[in-house]
Amino acid sequence: MSRVGKLPVSVPQGVDVKIVDDQITVKGANGSLSRVINPLVTVQVDGGKVQVAPVNETAEADAMSGTMRALLANMVNGVSKGFERKLNLVGVGFRAQAQGQKLNLQIGFSHPVVKEMPAGITVTTPTQTEILVKGADRQVVGQVAAEIRAFRPPEPYKGKGIRYADERVVLKETKKK
CATH class of the missing domain: 3.90.930.12 (Ribosomal protein L6)
Structure with a gap:
């Protein structure tokens, strides 16, 4: 066993x-x-x-x-106790704003990205560059956090994008002449 x-x-x-x-x-x-x-x-x-x-x-x-x-x-x-996942926005002008069951993201696109939260999940933004996803179901909390991160994953040259709070992004070296 x-x-x-x-x-x-x-x-x-x-x-x-x-x-x-x-x-x-x-x-x-x-x-x-x-x-x-x-x-x-x-x-x-x-x-x-x-x-x-x-x-x-x-x-x-x-x-x-x-x-x-x-x-x-x-x-x-x-x-x-509940589960929570923390995300950080890295980039000039990147902002997040929680409005009830919706998360409004400005992440460098020409339009704002709006993410609707499923039942049982609450999202808060302690600061404009932090997102906190909370809920009772661990699988749903992780899935919602992964969907939010997928809108703009961290790019490898400057590290801009949405990343988990405990994620380490390894930056690549730029091309030399």
Whole structure:
């Protein structure tokens, strides 16, 4: 059995985990998340712990038990604490402005770029060059941040563009005569 799959997921106070048929639902302060349980694993909730085990001894069931356990841990963490991704704008005149569920970007194009946020995701701009994407679902937060970055990824010569806060852009040397 996988090492990750053996560890139980501890459920903090204020988080409710329910299993109905093949669906697991986790409710907490930041909302509710649900996921279909893979038929290769069994999930048991006892008290403040959730245990995931493979149905049989195949390698696929073993791998899926670790994956399902990690997904459940992310769901529990998301509804209790939440996830966030920080992006920085690098470039002269590059600005971001959050307007409700929309993100308005001026990133060097002749027109502003407007990105509509999906349900459950909030976007804030602490400064004009910082974007903070928050939500309970880790996958959706990462996907929205990747879509925002894709509008203008960092270019390799000056480093201008939208980058993650922890991203290091390696700059190329310019052509010599």
